[in-house]
Amino acid sequence: MTASHLPYTRNGLKFFTKRGGLTSVDVEKICNRAAQKYVARKMGLGSRGTPPVVMRVDLMSAYSQHLRDIIKQRVAHPTHYDTPLKGFKVIVNAGNGCGGFFTWDVLEKLGADTTGSLHLEPDGMFPNHMPNPEDATAMSLTRDAVLAHGADLGVVFDTDVDRSGVVDDTGAAINGDRLIALMSAIVLDEHPGTMVVTDARASDGLTRFIASRGGHHCLYRVGYRNVIDKGVQLNNDGVETHLMMETTGHGALKENYFLDDGAYMVVKIVIEMVRMKLAELDGGVGSLIMDLEEPAESVLLRMNILGEPKHAKQRGTMAVEAFKNYIQEDKLSGWVLDDCGDCSVGEGCLVDTNDHPIDVDAYMYRAKFYNENMRPLGMVHVRQSVHNPNIALNMQSYLPGGCKSMARDLHERFLLASGVNEFLDTREVEKFVK
Numbered sequence: 001m002t003a004s005h006l007p008y009t010r011n012g013l014k015f016f017t018k019r020g021g022l023t024s025v026d027v028e029k030i031c032n033r034a035a036q037k038y039v040a041r042k043m044g045l046g047s048r049g050t051p052p053v054v055m056r057v058d059l060m061s062a063y064s065q066h067l068r069d070i071i072k073q074r075v076a077h078p079t080h081y082d083t084p085l086k087g088f089k090v091i092v093n094a095g096n097g098c099g100g101f102f103t104w105d106v107l108e109k110l111g112a113d114t115t116g117s118l119h120l121e122p123d124g125m126f127p128n129h130m131p132n133p134e135d136a137t138a139m140s141l142t143r144d145a146v147l148a149h150g151a152d153l154g155v156v157f158d159t160d161v162d163r164s165g166v167v168d169d170t171g172a173a174i175n176g177d178r179l180i181a182l183m184s185a186i187v188l189d190e191h192p193g194t195m196v197v198t199d200a201r202a203s204d205g206l207t208r209f210i211a212s213r214g215g216h217h218c219l220y221r222v223g224y225r226n227v228i229d230k231g232v233q234l235n236n237d238g239v240e241t242h243l244m245m246e247t248t249g250h251g252a253l254k255e256n257y258f259l260d261d262g263a264y265m266v267v268k269i270v271i272e273m274v275r276m277k278l279a280e281l282d283g284g285v286g287s288l289i290m291d292l293e294e295p296a297e298s299v300l301l302r303m304n305i306l307g308e309p310k311h312a313k314q315r316g317t318m319a320v321e322a323f324k325n326y327i328q329e330d331k332l333s334g335w336v337l338d339d340c341g342d343c344s345v346g347e348g349c350l351v352d353t354n355d356h357p358i359d360v361d362a363y364m365y366r367a368k369f370y371n372e373n374m375r376p377l378g379m380v381h382v383r384q385s386v387h388n389p390n391i392a393l394n395m396q397s398y399l400p401g402g403c404k405s406m407a408r409d410l411h412e413r414f415l416l417a418s419g420v421n422e423f424l425d426t427r428e429v430e431k432f433v434k
């Protein structure tokens with residue numbers, strides 16, 4: 001049971017089986033069955049049968065031991081097999097979510113020194129900061145602790161540990177695209193040529209990084225289940241896909257039942273850290289992504305969908321489709337719709353042709369902006385929010401000031417000109433372009 005990153009009043013249930021996490025269709029079936037049973041029982045219908053057997057199972061201990069075993073086996077330390085983390089200092093910042101167990105039940109039992117770890121006790125009011133690897137305070141406090149304690153690694157978990165981020169020994173934050181790059185470097189070493197699926201907010205630099213390591217990059221729809229489901233589908237279609245990650249820090253691996261499991265991601269990074277030390281390589285895990293090119297600026301702006309909530313989805317679709325049509329009908333010169341990551345590096349694309357350009361279902365589009373000299377200035381990703389009635393505009397610029405130029409252009413030549421401003425609250429964009 002978790003509210004994840006949402007306010008505590010919005011708790012929900014996530015279901016998992018041996019085959020992975022259930023989809024919303026599965027969950028709907030479960031809820032319908034439960035509702036039918038409830039009604040039948042209320043009406044005195046249906047067999048009472050034998051009552052279900054309820055068992056108390058200590059899943060957390062089993063899970064921690066599983067993680068410890070993986071680290072021991074894969075490091076296979078030549079002198080101290082059972083304590084492969086002896087001599088390492090690791091800071092954990094659980095942000096008062098439920099990730100504290102990783103400190104005492106995984107790292108310390110393997111010999112690590114976790115002195116200086118932060119906010120390990122669960123407290124649903126999150127008195128310090130949001131447990132979130134995207135949260136600037138969470139990352140900077142962890143950075144301070146890593147530097148103050150001379151730690152080899154800092155780990156940041158979100159509330160329910162399905163997302164994570166890390167800080168390397170120099171204090172550099174590794175989250176978002178950087179975390180995907182780090183995981184890609186690790187996974188591509190184990191599975192050369194594998195496909196990596198991410199959401200389409202990821203940068204061009206990440207696509208090039210994956211390609212430079214011999215991998216393929218599929219950009220897909222935002223929402224961790226969408227990204228994971230795409231990876232499952234690609235595997236079923238015969239495209240080997242070992243890593244599925246969102247820029248939010250959700251990450252799933254084929255070897256781990258396609259589960260978005262932040263602790264498992266950190267386990268992979270910890271193993272790499274120890275291996276690098278054993279191989280006497282210079283630098284911490286951050287050195288694996290030194291050549292990742294990053295955008296000069298990244299900006300996220302939101303536009304609330306106005307009017308009655310029941311019309312929000314339809315209006316959102318209209319706005320996103322209008323964006324695509326404006327570009328395709330050449331009403332927005334300079335803007336070009338983006339292909340999926342794998343085609344944009346210009347090699348034999350492995351992604352199903354239905355996914356070009358990036359999304360066919362009118363949820364989101366991504367476009368690049370070129371200036372009058374046909375120099376690319378940056379890109380924008382336009383989509384409906386997964387949770388709330390708003391349109392998210394993610395912009396990345398290759399040059400300082402580029403996001404403002406792109407937002408200004410979109411505001412004048414698309415938001416106002418197309419009339420979508422009649423049902424979108426564009427104030428955030430207007431404030432940004434001033």
Ligand SMILES: O=P(O)(O)OC[C@H]1O[C@H](O)[C@H](O)[C@@H](O)[C@@H]1O
Binds near residue numbers: 224387
């Ligand atoms: O659409 P938004 O409101 O930006 O939220 C998008 C995000 O929602 C949740 O956090 C999901 O777990 C993420 O997978 C997704 O990226």
